[in-house]
Amino acid sequence: MWGIELDRASEQPLKRQIYQKLKERIMSGQIKSNDALPSTRELSQFLGVSRNTVGESYDMLIAEGFVISRQGAPTRVADGLSITKTYTAPFVNALPKQELKADFRTGRPDLRQFPQFLWRQLLHKASEELPLALYGYTGPQGLPALRTEISEWLLRSRGVTVSSDDIFITAGATHALHLLADLLCENGKKVLMEDPCHSGMLQTFILKGCPVVPVPVDSQGMQTQGLPDGKDACAVYVTPSHQFPLGGILPASRRAALIRFARENDLYIIEDDYDSEFRYCGEPIAPLYTMDPQLVIYVGTFSKTLFPALRIGYVILPKPLHRQWSVLRTHTDVQNPPFEQAALADFLRMRKLDRHVQKMRRIYGHRRQVLMEALEDSFGSGWTAYGDAAGLHLAIDFPGKCFAETFQESCLQNGIYIKSVENHCMEKGRHQSKLLMGYGHLEPEEIRNGILILHDYLEAAAAHASRAGDDTKSI
Numbered sequence: 222m223w224g225i226e227l228d229r230a231s232e233q234p235l236k237r238q239i240y241q242k243l244k245e246r247i248m249s250g251q252i253k254s255n256d257a258l259p260s261t262r263e264l265s266q267f268l269g270v271s272r273n274t275v276g277e278s279y280d281m282l283i284a285e286g287f288v289i290s291r292q293g294a295p296t297r298v299a300d301g302l303s304i305t306k307t308y309t310a311p312f313v314n315a316l317p318k319q320e321l322k323a324d325f326r327t328g329r330p331d332l333r334q335f336p337q338f339l340w341r342q343l344l345h346k347a348s349e350e351l352p353l354a355l356y357g358y359t360g361p362q363g364l365p366a367l368r369t370e371i372s373e374w375l376l377r378s379r380g381v382t383v384s385s386d387d388i389f390i391t392a393g394a395t396h397a398l399h400l401l402a403d404l405l406c407e408n409g410k411k412v413l414m415e416d417p418c419h420s421g422m423l424q425t426f427i428l429k430g431c432p433v434v435p436v437p438v439d440s441q442g443m444q445t446q447g448l449p450d451g452k453d454a455c456a457v458y459v460t461p462s463h464q465f466p467l468g469g470i471l472p473a474s475r476r477a478a479l480i481r482f483a484r485e486n487d488l489y490i491i492e493d494d495y496d497s498e499f500r501y502c503g504e505p506i507a508p509l510y511t512m513d514p515q516l517v518i519y520v521g522t523f524s525k526t527l528f529p530a531l532r533i534g535y536v537i538l539p540k541p542l543h544r545q546w547s548v549l550r551t552h553t554d555v556q557n558p559p560f561e562q563a564a565l566a567d568f569l570r571m572r573k574l575d576r577h578v579q580k581m582r583r584i585y586g587h588r589r590q591v592l593m594e595a596l597e598d599s600f601g602s603g604w605t606a607y608g609d610a611a612g613l614h615l616a617i618d619f620p621g622k623c624f625a626e627t628f629q630e631s632c633l634q635n636g637i638y639i640k641s642v643e644n645h646c647m648e649k650g651r652h653q654s655k656l657l658m659g660y661g662h663l664e665p666e667e668i669r670n671g672i673l674i675l676h677d678y679l680e681a682a683a684a685h686a687s688r689a690g691d692d693t694k695s696i
């Protein structure tokens with residue numbers, strides 16, 4: 222209907238995508254003044270989304286005056302809408318996502334490097350050899366063979382000793398957080414979260430109805446001195462090995478402070494260890510979990526080391542949570558499918574993950590270097606990289622610049638996918654000069670080109686703002 226296609230893999234909410242697509246059609250004149258929009262029921266059925274989602278996107282259009290809604294009549298496009306060049310800047314061309322010229326999305330591993338052939342063989346083997354008993358309900362904890370291999374992998378890669386009895390397989394870290402929200406957040410108890418943090422993880426707690434309290438983050442991770450009163454809280458969410466998005470490693474003194482805080486307030490720490498395998502100098506950081514396995518719930522994922530669509534992650538749970546977790550998992554989605562678990566267990570047993578991570582660490586480390594050099598070539602010394610040498614993205618501070626709320630959208634219109642740190646902030650206004658640049662999934666040439674394109678766009682946007690008399694340095 223009206224060529225609206227939704228990208229369900231996008232981090233942009235569906236309601237925003239619908240709103241954006243409709244707005245573009247109105248602005249370009251494809252949908253004309255006084256045209257009636259489809260009813261929310263019609264469009265929601267067509268797009269396979271809820272009526273609420275469509276309703277909310279219509280509300281956004283109404284609020285901005287693009288359409289008018291009258292009781293009992295269809296929602297219509299407003300009269301006299303000037304389709305001006307000033308709304309979308311003169312140098313802006315609307316581009317569908319597949320035509321991205323520069324793609325700095327975060328958290329994307331390079332799928333082109335994944336050993337697909339071997340993976341297909343292992344999946345085939347699993348489907349041929351899996352005993353029929355494993356076709357049944359095999360329990361919410363996950364295949365024992367995979368849990369054993371994960372415990373050995375944790376020992377090899379992180380020096381963590383953990384019994385496979387304490388490991389529970391999940392459908393990725395996001396799923397783990399969903400279940401933890403159900404498990405821990407009772408009676409309006411709050412979750413204390415790093416601010417900024419991954420907006421997807423924040424949404425997970427918010428959508429579960431958990432009140433979230435922001436705790437500020439600096440270049441070293443959560444500022445534990447900024448922890449609020451913990452009496453009404455049930456958990457603290459942290460990414461101590463590589464803070465998302467600013468990249469800091471939580472120093473020992475803050476780790477100790479966090480453990481003390483959890484003990485004093487009788488709450489759990491949720492340690493999201495989403496990409497710490499990719500550290501480019503020095504040894505991997507020991508997880509916070511090792512400081513107090515009774516208080517720290519460790520969340521791991523194979524989304525970055527292997528591929529996101531695998532949807533396999535795990536939690537290491539303190540014993541008192543085992544039973545309730547099993548009940549919740551059983552009544553949520555029962556268990557993970559066995560074939561991928563069996564293939565992954567083989568992949569780990571054959572030390573293929575060790576080799577893949579080693580190879581990717583080299584590749585990503587080089588790309589990180591390429592990104593820093595490209596930034597220097599284009600921006601000279603007018604930027605600072607935040608955080609430590611780890612992960613698949615960098616947070617870059619451009620002192621003196623201010624990336625406005627509309628920045629991401631205008632970039633997208635110009636074929637550039639990039640987010641500012643501010644997109645991931647609960648309290649706005651503290652990180653407006655920082656951009657996030659995912660580089661793991663890009664070849665060196667794509668990184669260099671991307672930075673040139675971004676540089677030209679920023680120059681053009683700044684010139685445009687100054688012609689328009691905007692001296693706030695806001696882009």
Ligand SMILES: Cc1ncc(COP(=O)(O)O)c(C=O)c1O
Pocket residue numbers: 327328392393394395396419422460465493495521522523524529533534
């Ligand atoms: C901080 C953080 N936690 C968790 C995840 C999601 O992991 P999963 O794919 O296992 O749900 C991401 C994904 O980018 C992330 O950045």
